[in-house]
Amino acid sequence: MKKFAVLFFLLHLVCFSFAFAADEPILNADKIFLEKNSSGVTEVFFRYQAIDLKLGELEMVPKGTRLYHWEKATDSQISRWNSEGKISEERLNALKKLNGNSGGGFYVSSSPLDSINYGSTAIVVELPKDMMLLKVTSDNKIHWNPTLAALQSKGISMISVRHTPTWINVIDVETLSKIHVGTADDFKGIKISTPERPWSYKKFFKLFPDLKNEENLKNPSAEMDALYKAIQVPGEEGSKALEFIIRNGSSNMAKEVVDKASVENFTKETIKAAIMRNFFSYNSLFEKLSSNPEKYGYVLLEGFKNSHTASVAWSSMRSTPMDVSERTRILQLAQKAQGTDSLPYVDILILEYKGKPGQWLPHPLCQEVFQ
Structure with missing residues (x-):
């Protein structure tokens, strides 16, 4: 069936x-x-x-x-x-x-x-x-x-x-x-309510040099400079900066900081925030985290739980070498977590790996039961 x-x-x-x-x-x-x-x-x-x-x-x-x-x-x-x-x-x-x-x-x-x-x-x-x-x-x-x-x-x-x-x-x-x-008058006193790229501010100030010292523009420009520098350095400051941009920036900006950020700055909260962004370019997120087995396992599991990311998780897992035991564990947990209305990407992978000798080890969840 x-x-x-x-x-x-x-x-x-x-x-x-x-x-x-x-x-x-x-x-x-x-x-x-x-x-x-x-x-x-x-x-x-x-x-x-x-x-x-x-x-x-x-x-x-x-x-x-x-x-x-x-x-x-x-x-x-x-x-x-x-x-x-x-x-x-x-x-x-x-x-x-x-x-x-x-x-x-x-x-x-x-x-x-x-x-x-x-x-x-x-x-x-x-x-x-x-x-x-x-x-x-x-x-x-x-x-x-x-x-x-x-x-x-x-x-x-x-x-x-x-x-x-x-x-x-x-x-x-x-x-x-x-x-x-x-003209410059159109931007005086204007409130920038969204995170913007640092170089967007730099180009803007070249076009309207009289606005460089406008507090409503100067302050967010300096803040974005600091955030973009922080995401590249492992640490709490970088993690907070990365999560802020992924939650509040445009999808293009979120993809950009995923590419630039240190892998160490991706927390579970940041990964969840990225997964919950509709229409985000998810391929770069999965590719970035594939270098860290623990974070990669987490993004796969969270990816399978969401209908708009399940296909990307499916494609990423199929193309990325993984420990067989870890892959089995993630698929079993994903199958356990998915609802009745979920798309069967997990079931497709399980059928595929069960059909290949040595590619399926149905023991990790059993170990959880007996521990």
């Missing part, structure tokens, strides 16, 4: 992927549904035949909210944006034909700094009215472009980006009808 369940699971994944890909060109409004859940939150679903995929939840972003877009711009573009005070519909339509993490469109951020590497010109977007944002929650890598018109027909103006929650893809031109090119 268990072998049948595993085979059914694999077949379901293949069929789901094929069905979704095949239907992409005809994803129209009658396949997008808005429904309120028991908490009163409106959820957005793609529904077709046997597929019922939750795309995310709706959130109203209030009028007057400021969003930021950095890019390389010519003097004529800067002059036109300031004189027209908007992004043209022609430009937005051209951008919507391109690809992106949340489809084609005009990308902005709620953070003034986290997209500064895209250029030296800041466009400040001020929402002219309350706008509807789709906060993406789906684990699936969706091809958004075929759905943009359908989502817009449901009153959705913006789509969040899975891996960086501060980033937003704007698909409605009215959202971009009140813009101007940013």
